[in-house]
Amino acid sequence: DAGVTQSPTHLIKTRGQQVTLRCSPKSGHDTVSWYQQALGQGPQFIFQYYEEEERQRGNFPDRFSGHQFPNYSSELNVNALLLGDSALYLCASSSGTGAPGYTFGSGTRLTVV
């Protein structure tokens, strides 16, 4: 039973560029949440997708956007990259029934130079 899979595992982008990160949730999960984890910090909530709609959003600018597909997979897009966007981006899946309990992927390490 595959857990949460994220791609790519690492990437390097230049300031001002755009990036797309991908996530496939754990089998049986229909809700995807995205978190940003800066070095040495705890994960910070970006947003959550359920039924192909953004259900909740954290304190992140509009440069961060997302999408959820009918198969529950999700993408995180970041436009106009800043050096401060360098972080580990984590995808977490859960059940949309409201029961708590995330399963995290291993993340995508984004470096902006």
Added chain:
Amino acid sequence: QQQVKQSPQSLIVQKGGISIINCAYENTAFDYFPWYQQFPGKGPALLIAIRPDVSEKKEGRFTISFNKSAKQFSLHIMDSQPGDSATYFCAASFYSGTYKYIFGTGTRLKVLA
């Protein structure tokens, strides 16, 4: 009010010793408190979680102690092993249409052989 304060930042314990990590919160609406373990290059993995109607929960060598009146909770790792060396995050969450987690800043645990 949405913060979760975690201490200590780092912890060194001898093999076989007890590791204790503490967290405090302000928002009394929080009703789910998980602990996550994260190894380098990996996403956080759920260790154990508790709800505020219970004062203690034990799973193997891991115990959560919860003090609702003090708004504090802690993780105890009994008989600590070198394989427990990782970063530990506490988190808090409440349901508002969905669950999103507020994470602490993490504790880097090193268990000496």
